[in-house]
Amino acid sequence: MVKSPIYEYICKKCNKIHEQWTSMNECNELSVCPNCGETCHRIISQSTFALKGGGWYASGYSKEKK
Numbered sequence: 156m157v158k159s160p161i162y163e164y165i166c167k168k169c170n171k172i173h174e175q176w177t178s179m180n181e182c183n184e185l186s187v188c189p190n191c192g193e194t195c196h197r198i199i200s201q202s203t204f205a206l207k208g209g210g211w212y213a214s215g216y217s218k219e220k221k
Contacts, residue, residue, distance in 0.1 A: 160177065161175070162174070162183075162197050164188075164195035164196060164197050165195055165196060166188035166190065167194075167195075168188070168193040169190050169193070173186075173188070173189055183197070
């Protein structure tokens with residue numbers, strides 16, 4: 156089972172932000188506001204991706220020279 160990503164959308168009329176599961180095949184940049192029914196635009200939200208600890212980044216691929 157393939158998981159669809161969750162995208163955030165903001166309504167320019169009521170300024171509300173809502174989340175929506177969207178298929179990767181849809182590539183939908185527009186949505187409908189569940190609050191007022193106007194068109195919403197997809198926004199970039201904060202990612203949960205973080206590099207921590209050792210591994211490839213710490214072992215030679217970072218720009219910092221040891």
